[in-house]
Amino acid sequence: MNRLVLAASTAIAAMGISVVTTVAATIEGDVAKQATNWPAIGMFFVFVLLTLGITKWAAAQTKSAAQFYSAGGGITGFQNGLAIAGDYMSAASFLGISGLVFTSGYDGLIFSVGWLVGWPIILFLIAERLRNLGKYTFADVASFRLEQAPIRKLSAIGTLAVVAFYLIAQMVGAGKLIQLLFGMDYGYAVIIVGALMIVYVAFGGMVATTWVQIIKAVMLLGGATVMALMVLFHFGFNPEALFRTATEIHPKGGAIMSPGGLVTDPVSAISLGLALMFGTAGLPHILMRFFTVSDAKAARKSVFYATGFIGYFYILTFIIGFGAITFLMNDPAFYKTIVSAEGVTNYDKIKDILGGTNMPAIHLAKAVLGSYFLGFISAVAFATILAVVAGLTLAGATAISHDLYASVIAKGHTDEAKEVRISKISAVIIGIVAIALGYVFETINVAFMVGLAFAVAASCNFPILLTTTFWKGTTSRGAQIGGYLGLASSVLLTIVSPGVWEATLGFEKGTALFPYSNPALFSMTIAFLGIWLGSVTDKSKTATREKAGYDAQYVRSETGIGAAGAVSH
């Protein structure tokens, strides 16, 4: 095992060298990039070496299935809170939300609120019951008293759909971001991300994945705190002074202090709100994190810490976005500039920012603390992507081995070692598929993919989980009818929504069959109705048995009596 990790790290290092030469080659042509790129690459390599070291250590202690899937339940509530935050705060939320604040001001705050409010729901309704009933995947919970094979198949399909859509968004984002930050080829960037996530997951399992997420969370929270403090320090810790300067500099003026064009259609806004709120409670890689702690109490604490970290982070991104307005908009060094015949430099303060509107946070790092800090923040952005994709890959691999292989294909006749081996192979395959998808989707606008991932999670995984734990009447037939309808409707309605039908597929404006930007309001309703109708009309013997099994499940889900505890190392 160790030898394998070594071989893999050598392979990564070799790839790294070729990347460095590629970067060097680009630097010859573009000298301006040199100063900013090397610190970033240096710090990124420190991060990679550190995480590979941890992977090696994790691989040495990952001997059982429990270790591989759930770190043996030995993670503390505080550590898990950090890891959840690390799993959830993506580069899209760091760069995207601060970029949205930069371009539109207040709208960025509206958007970030939506990403946070799902967490209390997870705590109140899901976390403790999940920990009490499950072992490695949320399918353990959904299939607790229902038919094992069909329910696990449904859960695994829901999981893999979410993982695929989320991974595509992350891979394409990663490729483009790394291209910008390090001057590296898109293709190399995608391969490096894919290779590293394979190594973390296949060798280090949940232990390595958890620590990658914890390190990333600390780096991201630390880096963002420093940036926000530098901005506030500049304005004497007076937010009013910051906002005043921002409104004076920003082309939209005072409009950046109130809601703009983000919420134009209340139905779309509510639909997106539902997707974010309940989708968070159906994300397989997030749900999986609750099995890494010892009991329901630790699961509960981890959500409390995670909500605190994530909420704090969104407040920071708001300050960072406003800081970027004040520090960058009057400085032509951060813009593609056109110098007119009269010697006047001219640029659009929003559109012409170097690298596009996802870059203000990165540029701000340089503006407040110089090139080395820019390097650090770039490395943080890369680390952020790696932690998220590693979590997704592990969730996907576990769904394949623990749910599809062990229960559906082998029908329970398998052993732990074989299951873990299948999981590792699955991680490698998912990594390769992710690299391929990264290539395929390079030139396609994938902005809708994250919304789609949340819509599927809210319309398939969440309804199954909620009804099987809270409603005695749920039967296998009902869960399947509602789950598959929720999955199909969320995907189909997204395809025929304006964002995909017109913006991505290029059909004529006004031809989209579904007028709203997110399907969750409708697809969630369809899913819950499907589960209810499919269950109440189910008069089979299986249904009677499943309803009879609810009381025992209920006692365990509420008290934890009989739940799988932490295994000793």
Added chain:
Amino acid sequence: MAQSPTERISQNPHFRELVSKRSRFAWTLTLCMLAVYFGFILLVAFGKGFLGTPIGSGVTTIGIPIGIAVIVSAFLLTGIYVRRANTEFDALTEKIKKEAVK
């Protein structure tokens, strides 16, 4: 016929107390969060002018503290739940566990 462990626990008054108190509390907090968030979204959709009202003579609008308050409320609600769960609900669960092995 002897009772099964499930039946015994289900009929334990402490168990009934735990599940009724906890589920009422959890669903109440869930409704609070839904009301706060969707209230905020509706305010954004229909009360743009209100959220854009400057506070005093400054440029800071009333929407800024309201938005931050929604973020803070999510954290506070989790804190309120965890506090009661760590004390009251965990104590009840312990009692149920002890009585279950008798």
